[in-house]
Amino acid sequence: MAMTAQRAERADAARNRRAVLAATERLLAEGGGDHVSLDRVAALAGVGKGTVFRRFGNRAGLLQALLEERSLELRQGVADGPAPLGPGAPVRERLLAFLDRLGAIAEGNAVLLTAHEQACAEDKFTDPSYLFWHGHLSGLFAEGCADLDAEFAAHAVLAVFDGDLVRRLTPPDDPRHFTRSVQRLALVLLGDG
Amino acid sequence: MAMTAQRAERADAARNRRAVLAATERLLAEGGGDHVSLDRVAALAGVGKGTVFRRFGNRAGLLQALLEERSLELRQGVADGPAPLGPGAPVRERLLAFLDRLGAIAEGNAVLLTAHEQACAEDKFTDPSYLFWHGHLSGLFAEGCADLDAEFAAHAVLAVFDGDLVRRLTPPDDPRHFTRSVQRLALVLLGDG
DNA sequence: AGCATATTCGGACTGATAGTCCGCATTCGT
DNA sequence: ACGAATGCGGACTATCAGTCCGAATATGCT
Numbered sequence: 001m002a003m004t005a006q007r008a009e010r011a012d013a014a015r016n017r018r019a020v021l022a023a024t025e026r027l028l029a030e031g032g033g034d035h036v037s038l039d040r041v042a043a044l045a046g047v048g049k050g051t052v053f054r055r056f057g058n059r060a061g062l063l064q065a066l067l068e069e070r071s072l073e074l075r076q077g078v079a080d081g082p083a084p085l086g087p088g089a090p091v092r093e094r095l096l097a098f099l100d101r102l103g104a105i106a107e108g109n110a111v112l113l114t115a116h117e118q119a120c121a122e123d124k125f126t127d128p129s130y131l132f133w134h135g136h137l138s139g140l141f142a143e144g145c146a147d148l149d150a151e152f153a154a155h156a157v158l159a160v161f162d163g164d165l166v167r168r169l170t171p172p173d174d175p176r177h178f179t180r181s182v183q184r185l186a187l188v189l190l191g192d193g
Numbered sequence: 194m195a196m197t198a199q200r201a202e203r204a205d206a207a208r209n210r211r212a213v214l215a216a217t218e219r220l221l222a223e224g225g226g227d228h229v230s231l232d233r234v235a236a237l238a239g240v241g242k243g244t245v246f247r248r249f250g251n252r253a254g255l256l257q258a259l260l261e262e263r264s265l266e267l268r269q270g271v272a273d274g275p276a277p278l279g280p281g282a283p284v285r286e287r288l289l290a291f292l293d294r295l296g297a298i299a300e301g302n303a304v305l306l307t308a309h310e311q312a313c314a315e316d317k318f319t320d321p322s323y324l325f326w327h328g329h330l331s332g333l334f335a336e337g338c339a340d341l342d343a344e345f346a347a348h349a350v351l352a353v354f355d356g357d358l359v360r361r362l363t364p365p366d367d368p369r370h371f372t373r374s375v376q377r378l379a380l381v382l383l384g385d386g
Numbered sequence: 387a388g389c390a391t392a393t394t395c396g397g398a399c400t401g402a403t404a405g406t407c408c409g410c411a412t413t414c415g416t
Numbered sequence: 417a418c419g420a421a422t423g424c425g426g427a428c429t430a431t432c433a434g435t436c437c438g439a440a441t442a443t444g445c446t
Contacts (some may be wrong), residue, residue, distance in 0.1 A: 010442055013394065034314070037432060048396030053434065114314075121227070121311060125361055148381060152362070152374045159352035168318055169345070181345045188341060189381060203413055206423060230403060241425030246405065388446090395440070403432085411424070416417100 017055050019045040024066055033115030033163075038062070060119040064127060067116055070109055071129060074101045078136055091144040092192060096183055098136065099157075103179030106166045114163030133158055145191045153189045157182065210248050212238040217259055226308030226356075231255070253312040257320060260309055263302055264322060267294045271329055284337040288379055291329065292350075296372030299359045307356030326351055338384045346382045350375065 009017075023045035027036040038059060042049045056062040074085075083089035084097040106113060120127060125134075137154035145153075160182055169178045202210075216238035220229040231252060235242045249255040267278075276282035277290040299306060313320060318327075330347035338346075353375055362371045 008443095010393065012442070016395085032315070038434085039432070042396090049398095049434085050396055050436080051394075054394075059433070118311070118314060121307075122225075122357065124357060148377055149374060152378070155358060155362070156349065156353050156378055159355060159358065160349050162352060164315065164317060165348060165352065169348070181342060184341055185345070185349055185382075188384075189378075191381075200414080200421080203422065205412070209424085231405085232403070235425090242405085242427095243407080243425055244423075247423075252404070390445090391443090393440105393442075396438100398436095400435075401433095404430090406429075407427095409425100411422105413422075414420095416419100 013055070016045070016047050016051050019047060020052055020055060020062070021066055021069070024062060028111050028115065033111055033118060036115060058119075060116070060121075063112065063116040063119050064129070066112060067109070068129060070105055070112075071102075074098075074105065075129075075132060077101070091140050092187070092190065095137075095140050095144070095186055095190065098140075099183050099186055100179060102133065102161070103176070103182055106161050106163075107170055107175055107178055110163045110167040110170070112163070113161065113166065117163060130158065141190065145189070147191050148189060157186055157189070160185070206248070209238070209240050209244055212240060213245055213248060213255070214259055214262065217255060221304050221308065226304055226311060229308060251312075253309070253314075256305065256309040256312050257322070259305060260302070261322060263298055263305075264295075267291075267298065268322075268325060270294070271325075284333050285380070285383065285385060288330075288333050288337070288383065289376055291333075292376050292379055293372060295326065295354070296369070296375055299354050299356075300363055300368055300371055303356045303360040303363070305356070306354065306359065310356060323351065334383065338382070340384050341382060350379055350382070353378070 020041060023041050024036060027040055027044060038052050039049060041062070042052050045052070052062065056065055077085045078098060080086055084093040085101065087094075089097070117124065124130060134151075134154045137157055138150045141148070141150035141153045166178055169181065171177055213234060216234050217229060220233055220237060231245050232242060234255070235245050238245070245255065249258055270278045271291060273279055277286040278294065280287075282290070310317065317323060327344075327347045330350055331343045334341070334343035334346045359371055362374065364370055
């Protein structure tokens, strides 16, 4: 009975949403994460400040949206994509495939990561992205090892995805170094050194 | 020849320093970490705002000073206290003893931890406390295992000491739960599950 | 096309906060 | 007791997140 279809997003609204995300992206690239004030974002996007807030709620929402955009593909791949990322492969392979992709996202978006951590503050752990990653990792650890509390192991692995730490552990000449370290860490936790 | 001894800290300065630290402590206990504005700290301490800044430089410095106060004893114990915390005990024992104390500090100061993380932002990893903990852990891991990069393992263990995560992993009926989890994690990394 | 209405826009406004500055007060060695 | 060095205080600035509401505009219907 319920009319589920709300009126589609208005064309100008969609255009502005894209403009705001693009502006945020550019400001993040230019200066550090604290260089991105919402005033500036609005100005660069050529919209009013109110627009930014109506669309994204607050600073955290804006950064979260950008991060979600970056990780949507991985999320789908994990949920129902082909193995080894998706269901079907052995735990060890799924774990490595997952961390390979997540690591790539982190390495390519360290500044965004930092900004998001700053903005989220309190509810970093109730953010839907975090919950999804954590759920996936917990599941894999629970299936693969009994040694360690799987929930804790998942938190421990994700804790290492700190924007500043990622930057610090990513030398310019080896952009995948961080990822490999995380993969090794996860294997050790899985009891498969 | 140089007169190394600067004039000792003036009596009023020392009194104010203590008052400011105590006020910060109280505000942290009362409300969350973002309830602690430096205006409020100054007001509660009964001093001017300038005094707080002259003494501690900035918000990060204030919180760092408080944290350092809490961890001074552990630092000394690690450097030259009796075994198993200090030098002399086997690596495994030193590691467990160290994490027992550090965990206790984290469990008892989770709010302060969060506030400090927020304030430090950029230079979390150049903070002297972090460097000391990291150096100690790196040393222990390097001595005890070859499997994993010791530096990375140390970062991974410390990454778990996030104020919010500590709070989330500390149930009211088991205040040492977090510590035990971290100890297990460290043992696994040491190759001694 | 023309109209009515819901939706969105924009930017002025508020409230809070980190950090600065400088004239005045206090302390301490002599 | 005295004078220089040190510290004090709080008004001031700059910046930012988030709110609000009259004006503008897209959309669906006729």
